[in-house]
Amino acid sequence: MAIEDVLSDLKKKIEEKVPDGTTITSVEFEGPQLVVYTEDPKQFADNGHVVRNLAKALRTRIVVRPDPKVLVPPEEAIDKIKDTVPKDSVLSNFHFDPDVGEVVIEAEKPGLVIGKHGETLREITKKIGWTPKVVRTPPIKSRTVNNIREFMRTNHKERKDILKTVGRNIHRECTSKDKWVRVTSLGGCKEVGRSCFLLSTPESKVMIDCGVNVGSDDNMTPYLYLPEAQPFNQIDAVVLTHAHLDHQGLVPLLYKYGYEGPIYCTSPTRDMMTLLQLDYIDVAAKDGKRIPYESADVREGLKHTIALDFEEVTDIAPDIKLTFHNAGHIIGSAISHFHIGDGLHNVVITGDYKYGPTRLFDPAVNKFPRVETVITESTYGASSATQPSLKEAEKNLQQIVKKTIANNGIVLIPAFAVGRSQEVMIVLEDAIRKGIIDDIPVYLDGMIWEATAIHATYPEYLNNNLRKLIFQKGQNPFLAECFKPVDSNDLRKKIINDPHPCVILSTSGMMNAGPVMEYFKAFAPDPNNTLVFVGYQADGTLGRRIQKGWKEIPLSTRNGTDVVQMNMGVEVVDGFSGHSDRKQLMDFFKKMRPQPERVFTEHGDERSCIDLASSLHKKYRLETRALTNLETVRLV
Template sequence: MYDRVQDEGRNQNIVATILNNIPSESEITKIEYEGPFIVLYSRKPTVLLENQEIISKMVNSIKKRIVIRTDTSIRSSEQAVHQILRSSCSYPNDLSEIFFDSALGEATIFVSDFRTLTELNRLQIQLVEKTGWKLLYRRAPKNLKLLKSINEILYSSSEQRMYFYKRVGEKIFRQKLSGPEEASIVCLGGFSEIGRSAILVVTHESKILLDFGIKSYDHEDNDILPRLDIYGIGMNEIDAVIISHAHLDHCGAVPILFKYGYDGPVYCTDPTFPIMISILQDYISRSKEPLYSTRDIESLITHVIPLNFGAVTDISPDVRITFANSGHMIGSASTHMHIGNGDHNIVYTGDLKFGRLNTVDNAFWNFPRAETLVIESTNGNRDDKFVTRDVAEENLVKSINSTIEEGGRLLIPVPIIGLSQEVCVTLGLLRSMNKINPDNIFVDEKILDMFNFYEIYSDYLSKILKQRISEQTEDPLFINSLVKLEPSVKWERSIILCPSSMLTSGPSVTYLSEIANDPLSKVILLSEQFNSTVGKLLQEGERNITIERKSLEIKCKIDVIQGFSIHSDYNQLLAYINRLKPKLKKVITNHGEGKKCQNLSNSINKIFKIQSFHPLVQESIKVL
């Protein structure tokens, strides 16, 4: 039962703790609950910025996230901020763009050169004092068009967002209801199947969605959406939505929630936010009958609250989450959920790579507690074992060189984001080492555009790439040799990378048709190929296929090269579980075709003696 008097007393205790620890010279003007944060507005924010240990002490005391914002009374005009920044740095022409967010009191400065980025970071305290804004610095990419459009939507909705943050904050920081702690996992989609990933976590007083995707690769229209209807809850009963990463099978249905009245927060990492919006907009542009509109995506934009890896964050009165790198692609996150007073802890891996990639680091595994694990099973069969990455790259080099030497053309079908950037960086690296020498590497424009986010959010990249960027190495991402793919391109002795990865639609279908009758040319399949797709048929040896209602005989070579997957193989999945083994009580498999989920579940039970489940969509499991 909810006790308002007790709630108000608790809030007063939090405020009192803060005020007792804050130096009076910081001139705190108000303390607000905004989203998952306790926000301190200050007329002298530099006092706190120079003494971060004060904030750390308070966070440890009240166990809540605290954010410092500048009081609106000290914020300079946007024009004045431009002038102050330009006059403060040695190379003002390196300042590319400044995005202002008055709802957060933040100005994001995009800088074209690393030297100016370093200089501005060194002057941070002085510049906050001069401008009255919290300043964030990012590397300027080649194209800021999408981020500009997102910023315009955020900027124009500042007042509504401030109200939204306060409403969410009041809901999160209210007193917990009395009663026993409990938690169940409801399987809405992506269980014993791939696509429409969605989980509803139900606790004593919270209902939280983990991912909300669509099944985008299947030709059939049946069962493409998560089965939220089976639980019978209204949009106003959902406390939060958590998005693990920006692939359609994990985020593709989120705008539908807003279409039907959801008005709560969506949590994801910084890179996932704009990449997700780009992917959703692309889905609308190429769909004959999209499931939602641009307006629904704009509603989503104003409700996103980005979180960093490792930041413990309250998202409801009885649930606290922490994002950790899942190793799948830039910004992809596993979610650690702390329920109640530590009564139970759930780890949802999302898509997981517990192995080497060139673009992002290996998945994080060292969670303090984890009683229940929900783990993907894309490669859950015992024979889903890859060669090492070094061997995979050697095989790729041989495959490319043999075709180039014969004057053939190479098609590598890839998705827009994730594996495509991994392959681009790898090809650029191999070319820089003179291991391959195609005339050109042509890349679809949508894939190249995604590298803008790799430049902006470079702190989410692998240690190797971050080091190359910090050392100002020429072409740090190995992408300068990539050429934008144009229509009617001549691509003898060259490589084309384009979507879709499973040859179900898009330019990869067009270029497959061009080389189908050419025995000197080749298709290289590097990604997982799901059932009912053209890619799967080719992988299994079929050479007479129907594609876009046309029969096509395949005379070109088909080469399947394992080891480039951005999903863990069978051994990597077991190695990950082994790291968590001492803590685990239950393991639930998802995101895999039926037999793979079942096989991985059985293996976990047999090898680790842990209770394991491979549920179907519409089933639920009580974990607490």
């Protein structure tokens, strides 16, 4: 059946089920949703169950939008919105999009604008005609969040056309009589970096992650030239598990070479991904390396991005439904569940995950409606790879900071901008608030403050404790007075030239580059200061050399090479990792429901992948295997 006939048929079915007298002007697929345009938005607002019943009957996501002729003028609409919502919601901005009949309302407390079971939103619709969409006012000003929201508004017409094309592609008719499912490993197997998989059926191709191995010139990119992946314009969708560069750093390259389809990820992943991609090409250019894509390719990807919430079942191809679940790794990280065909097969691709509570996130989800095949990360899959508990790690860090401050020293923590930094921030804020550590400044340099602003914009993705603290008690630990963003060279120089007891969190995490190097040069000679590693230091990095005990550190400068005398203390605090250790990986599968039939391991060195696969087979009698790059495995 042609897509126009499908839409015509759907329109008839909708007209049969809506209240009498409701005018449906048109229906259209936009991305994974069916959009219903009506001259009577009040009918839908008055009968909240109508949309739910339609979605259930038609087995698709439905959005109702007003026909442009019934919209109240924007100025009048703003007054009516202000009269309707509680003043405590603190409205900060309004953005009207006449093409889709939508008003985006920015508020400090979105929950109050939504109301119980969406009652306030329905009331707004009845009064103004416009469909209200609520977003949180970023509590910390974020250049990234603001720029993305503005970019999406500016390009709304082009984006609507993109979504229409995507929607029609998703809802095209299935034509093949064959039934099979295959997965091809394009990168990230028996290694860490350049994660990339291709899930294929006779109808569809879906790419999961497309990362870059920043630390390797030889094995930097996935095997994107494979016939399975070519040409790119035949791929139906790209699904991203999270925002770290080794999982998404080469996505803009796909658009540069012909991909025109959607990217599916969570909202925090979209924002963090954009921040990290732009930083990646900026750093590469400064280092004199060839950049794989331009900022225009990043923007093209952004135009095609469709943000999904956790637990939201979404059609992404004619025969594939996607559901994201919390992965507990970094903000917005998602375990991806693919339901293929009419119950034919279910695949879970974990991405990176943490099966244990942290200061930021709830443990990764391992309960699914159905699952036959799991592809799991194995970073700490080796039998010897155990980590101390988070409580031990926190106590250890607190003691190091206390001792250094008592000696009038400075604590320097090289940290990755996303995830690890925010974990350490929460621990330090808690210790200062409780008086365990003196009230000292905690300076945040590099991208850490911008990444923290993105965390603060999406508190609903944080764990239950933080959500309660932020929503019920009005306390946001990220806004604590102890945190001081270093937003200028002048402030950095002032900290260096006027040393005083403090903690400095700065990128880069492995001391390859970044502002951490300026602090290191200044503070390394003083034995009262302490350098604290909270993250993994790869071979060949300066961080690893310091861990090995180097006392004279050669550093390149514009005038040649300086040798820095390494007298400051060096401490390693394990336990803050966003990855599951060996015990957590085994527990994840022990408690997974339902139990899968087979498990493939990836995202770890060869020993870790093989060791985890072997142990899962021996202990739980699962069919297992460590995947190798460039192989295709038939699942059905």
